[in-house]
Amino acid sequence: MNASSQHTTATAGTPLGQLFAPVDAASLAVFRVAFGATMLWEVVRYFRFGWITRYYADPVFHFSYFGFGWLPRLSATGLTGLFIVLGVAAVGIALGLCYRLAAAVFWLGFTYVFLFEAARYLNHFYLVCLLSLLMAVVPAQRLWSLDAWLWPKRRGDTVPAWTVWLLRAQVGIVYVYGGIAKLNADWLAGEPLRSWLASRVQRGLLPAMFDSEAVVYTICYGGLLFDLCIVPLLLWRRTRGPAFVLAVLFHVANSWLFEIGIFPWLMIAATTLFLSPSWPRRWLSRSPLEHMPVPHIPQRLTPRQRMTVALLCAYLAVQLAVPLRHWLYPGNVNWTEQGHRFAWRMKLRSKRGEARFYVRDPGNGEVWQVDPASFLTGWQYTQMATEPDMIQQFARHVANEFEKAQGNDASSHVEVRAEVLVSLNGRPPQLLIDPTVDLTAAPRRLGPSPWIVPLGQQPTAPPPPVPGE
Template sequence: MDKFLFKQIDNIGLVLFRAVFGLLITIEAFGAIATGWVRRTLVEPPFTFNFIGFDFLQHLQGPGMYYYFMIMGIFGIFVMLGFKYRFSMIAYALMWTCVYLMQKSSYNNHYYLMMLLCWIMAFLPANRWFSVDANLNPEIKSPSMPRWMLLILILQVWIVYTYASIAKLYPDWLDASMPALLMAGKKNYWLIGEFLQQNWVHWAIAYTGIFFDLLIVPLMLWKRTRLLGFIISVFFHLFNSIVFQIGIFPYMSIAFALFFFSPEILKKRFLPKKKLYTGNAVIVPKYKNLLLAVFGIYFAFQIGLPLRHWFFKDDVLWTEEGHRLSWRMMLRSKSGSLTVWVKNKPDGEKRRYNYSELLGPKQQGSVATKPDVMWQLAQKIKAVEAKKGNDVAVYMEASVRVNHGKYHPFTDPTVDLAAEPWHPFKHSEWILPSPEDYIEKPKPNSN
């Protein structure tokens, strides 16, 4: 085991990935400002729906977020160049983690993966070659690294892809209904819009998605299929980038190939002047047991968190409980309607509440379908009314439809959500049970 984990190998894949990753997180930071994401998500809304328990991050919300993302972008440039790398990577990781935890209206599995990779990269010596740090301080320069550093990156990627594949094994994906719904919104795309409406395309997307996610890491690990896997990966991720427009994730996924190709190939293609490490040293660090314990616990959580929804009552597609942090990507289309009622406790007067004035447009779309966001809105309404001197109960009458099926009642309208505690690992009983027919198949495409 010591030889397997602590054998020194060439570090060219890590240093190249650092440069690419730094470029991508720089684009993510400055691009969020340029595309208006920061304005829509973190500036215009009066408040954000943070992850429950991280309410203190609300203090960051507002116009200052423009400067916040500009600073992140500068740190991203430093990471790319390998300048003050450790400090810059930790700073970016911390700032991105705060962004991730302070809002859920624009929740994205890719943002979660980026947060994990930022923290992993922060503790890896990715600046020991091809960096400003190594040029300024030759003492840190090294052509090698222990094998475990490569293994944790590959394992993290493998977990993501495997769970993404497994999550697709449900009826609406297997019969191509969900890909059909996803493509319906792309009909007006220039040149490819009509092509994406073809029935055979929906079936191809459904099963390509399952088998790609399941097999891409094994294909890249085996030398004989590595080039084929890389070609498939490039096509798959560029298709996703064009069709789904999901930011830097497709390009970050293509860059994962740097973990799999041999140092000889990477040296020839990208860094011909790099010293190639050919030794076979095995260096077991004094902190070996601590290292194994930390990563053992980390990967136990990474493997366990996506499974937690099986321990909740009812279906995650209906309740949303256990959906986040589980690599359940593009699996359902969900919409809802919400009516909020408040009742003055002293006199029992009940009135309809116009909650939309508290929210931004993006928030209004998510509050009607996500129970944790509904609960947070109830707490917000209670606090707003308390400032006016009113002691109120808050009731929510929500209806939800999944994958363009029928609308069904979603919440118990007799429960005061403002008085309910939140249990992150326990089913909320005020969510009504899912009807047997809550997923109705869309009409098949005639093409």
């Protein structure tokens, strides 16, 4: 009896019982090695290029995610130590040594780094947080690991099917939601891809052909179709092989066209999970796992299995719902940024902004213009100047610092207003936020921010007063 027929026998019970049928642990083991190696590579890059200092140690002010302003900030020495721990944990994941502990430590440490600086939000960082959490849950150490070699009781040739399907679902959500997000007017019109390709051609990084409209639209619509179709193509046995080759070519091309770090290689590794669970054995020895156990799947799940199903459903429900939350906010999400994060909205906007901040003492009416460079690094300013939430955070920080500096001389709580001009995907610059609103008085909340100026509209009120006027 071959592996596939045994799998059918094993899943003859309750439909949910199929989630607990044994499948070959080989693909999960290979992904464990690839994931750990990729994470180690990322940690090494942070040391090699000085990014720990640039992005986390040098800034005197750090932007926070909503609800995480309380997060303590490590010193430069502490951050260096944390990244060393992350590197050791990544090695533990790859080798399968103290695997559960290594995966849990990596998840906690990397999530801390992710939350440390909101201005450094990257979709693939968020994906790493999610995947490392899932890797701490699934038994990826059962096969081809030091744990299995040192402790034979932990060894096993199979894992429950839900462990593979959970990771497949997470990766599939990234693909599908990435495609849905591309169904917007700017992407379908070739922006911002047209501007990015033209810039890279002008700098001599790409051949001149990439500046043509035919290439721009081919990449735009090809990327859209790829994201929307790749998951069903990978799930259908007849198209799985060609689809995987297409996925590899797609991600390699992305790595060549854009500077997106480990994301293409992480996605190639994750896409292998859609192949047959026994694909590594077939590739190495051209024979599937023999003597696949076929335990009886009961008509009723055990309490532990029901709890597992409930947790899986809850996790996936959150992952399916969070990327859709931007529909709860008015306006263009690429402009307002409300609902942009954690939604797999990748490569959809090119924004340039210029922000001027004004502090006003309501007691005497005196106004001062603030230089953001006194508080932010260059890369922080560039990111902040296009995102309303960060603009408000910075305004509050400026008010706090000003009041501290004034001490007993401060007549009252100061007001902070901002004049921010932003260009989205090649549009002429326009005001991003209402310059008459005191950003320190506007509450920071998850709901819509009425002080964001809708794309294509301008407020009728005059801008804030300039010092000396």
